[in-house]
Amino acid sequence: MLKPEKLVLIGLDAPIAPRIYDYAMKGHLPNIKRLINRGVYFRNCMVPYPTITPPNWTSIVTGARIGTHGITCFNMHKPGMPLDHTYSAFDSRDCRAQYIWEAIEETGEPVLIVNYPSTWPPRGKNVIQIGGAGLALNEWRIAPGLERVEVGRYAAKYGVTICDGMLFSSDEYPLAAKINLREGGEWKNLPSGVKNIREAEINLYFPRALYRVKHTSWLLLALDYGSGFTEIVLSKARDFSSAFARLKRGEWSQLIKDIFETEKGEFKAAFKVKLIELSRDCSKIKLHVYPIGALSG
Structure with a gap:
């Protein structure tokens, strides 16, 4: 073998x-x-209790129970902190046990860690690490700029670079933005066979953005080829040939890359979009924008 x-x-x-x-x-x-x-x-x-992310993921890579490694919940409270204050339990400096990669490092072998929760900042000299400060690669539950508390490190707030996911819909949903479709304007380079169009301006609202992002808007165009509305495109201008996404109901886009301007400068980022719903009469539409992840920083 x-x-x-x-x-x-x-x-x-x-x-x-x-x-x-x-x-x-x-x-x-x-x-x-x-x-x-x-x-x-x-x-x-047998799993540690409570059965939530930080304690259990830490137990997996330390072999220790929560009373030993010290990550006891989703949020931490330390003696001396105000009773109504906690901070996110995603800080590797709070772990009192040895991680498995620290043991591996002692043998001289390299380690690559990708988005393992509660392991930021990286511990070890021979470790290459991407993410680990939250639940997603671009999520920062411990990061400069988050609210500090008097004792401990950070309050239970977090930010995302560039931002968390967004939902745009013709219906009202909590934490979503409403799409208001209207008669389409003058669009260039429309494909042959288009009988009717509707359009809407989508204003990105960048939920949980770690840094303030400059206002960004897209144009959504719905197309009817004679049997009802079956397709949309997303574009920054009224030109079909410049669309960066073309979708039918239930479809995901390819990976989209774009530049976003923030208070900390420009970031190149990647994301996808999905057309969840589109009725034939265009009265119902639902578009999901996947979390926009910065490719650096």
């Missing part, structure tokens, strides 16, 4: 384990099924 040269640890945050297993056995998750069949699958594992 060949001796493995590399170890890869992959974690999924907050899945429903029986459903993951069921979907895998039915063939919907073939790669996970292959891992189960070729490896070991545990049922009814």
